[in-house]
Amino acid sequence: MLIFDAHLDLAWNALDWNRNLQLPCAQIRQLEVAAGDKEKGRGCNTVSFPDLRRGKVVTFVATVLARLFRPGSIPPIQLYSQAEAAFGAAMGELHYYRGLEQQGHLRLIKDWPTLETHINAWKADENSTTLPLGCIVSMEGADAILRPDQIQEWWNAGLRIIGPCLYGVSPYGHGTGVEGGFFPAGRKLLQEMERVGMILDVTHLSDQCFDEALDLFGGRLLASHHNNRTLVPHQRQLTDEQTKKLIARGGVIGHAFDIWMIVPNYIRGVTKAEVSLERVCDHIDRVCQLAGNARHAAIGSDLDGGYGREQSPSDLDTIADLQRIPDILARRGYKTTDIESIMHANWIRFFKDAWTK
Ligand SMILES: [Zn+2]
Incomplete structure (x- = not known):
């Protein structure tokens, strides 16, 4: 079954972690182990072309990600000290995707006709080794x-979705781990996004x-990588109330596979939890x-x-194991058409609506 994944940090892995995503995961792991890289997530990656x-994860949303350092922010990943540096880094990440497109590996999708062509090509040849990934x-x-x-x-450069905040306080507002609203610049940002047709990611x-x-x-609103707060009590996740509001607005919610977001009381880097893909389906089922x-x-x-395999479900070795999800849903009584909706069709419908209505 074709899969559409709405959140992958491919450029960040390629540029900040210097991973050659053209190699299979097993080979990237070997290279990182051989290099003696002991940083978190190294040697146990799960994503490669x-x-x-x-x-069959042939369509995805991939990010550009460049954070600014702000006093009081949580600093687990690369932080830039200047806005212009973050701008340059994020544009650089966007050019990574353009480079892959020029080499025939990717098809950059910015409108419905391109997405429709892409999906039809893959539906006609699900086992293709030559069609570009979308x-x-x-x-x-x-x-x-x-x-x-x-x-x-940014729109002209090809960007189609923005999540205004990430961790802590950022130039436009408050994100994961802190409370507070948008700054005046953040409210202006939302206005401009709406004016040009940019999709808002509430994650x-x-x-x-x-x-x-x-x-x-x-x-248009989506939640790209977001689980449920009733199952995992943390501000990072969506409350049932928030989920219902997104549903009322025609939103779609992508479910994340980082195990601290799948089961409660998991402490990053401390707890060793046996969490299977079955538990991700609890979140899908709740929505x-x-x-x-x-x-x-x-x-x-x-x-x-x-993070890597060490913080992913135990029955997932690489992203290819997302193919186990349809069977789990089928065992729970989901009809094939509903499973197709969850695995790819909901995102296709969402982007069709966003770009044609
Ligand atoms: Zn994230």
């Missing part, structure tokens, strides 16, 4: 956007920013129960989003 193909570019944390009026420039917004975004922003249908739950794996 060969493994995406093996798992990529919609999003920005995780808007630190690299120098001013709200720069949104148009990583603080609760107050989430509410403000739903009030202020009249465009379906809240919606009363299977039209709003989807995949947004976030695999290799700063």
Whole structure:
């Protein structure tokens, strides 16, 4: 079954972690082990182009990600000291995707006709070894956007989705781990996004920013990599109330495979938890129960989003193992059409609506 994954930090892995994603995961792991790289997630990556193909994950949203250092922010990943440096780094990541497109590896998808052509080509030849993988570019944390009026420039460069905040306080508002709303620049950012047709990713917004975004922003909303707060009590996850609001707005929620977001009481880097893919399906199922249908739950794996196999479900070796999800859903009584919706069709419908209506 074809899979559409709404959150992969491919450029960040390639540029900041210096991973050659053209190699299979097994070979990238060997190289990192041989280099003696002991940083978190090294030597146990789960995403590469060969493994995406093996798992038929042929369409995805891939990020540009460049964060600014701010006093008091949580510093687990690369932080830039200057906005212009973050801008340059994020544009550089966008050019990585352009380079892959020029070499025939990727098809950059910026509109419905391109997405439709891409999906039809893969449906006609699911085992193709030559068709390019499809990529919609999003920005995780808007630190690299120098001013709200720069949104148009980013749109012209190919960006189609923005998540304004990431961890802590950022130039536009409050994100994961802190509470507070949008700054005036953040409200202007939302206006500009709506004006140019940019999609808003609510993932990583603080609760107050989430509410403000739903009030202020009249465009399309999605949650790219987000699980459920009733199952994992943490501000990073969506409450049932927030989930219902997204459903009412036609939103789709991608489910993440980082195990601290799948089961409660997991402490990053401390707890050793046996968590299987079955538990991700609990989150998918909850969205379906809240919606009363299977039209709003989807995949947004976030695999290799700063962690690797050590913090992924135990029955997932690489991203190719996302192919185990359809069987789990089938055992739970999901119909084939509903499973197809969750694995790819909900995202396709979402982007068709966003780009044609
Ligand atoms: Zn994230």
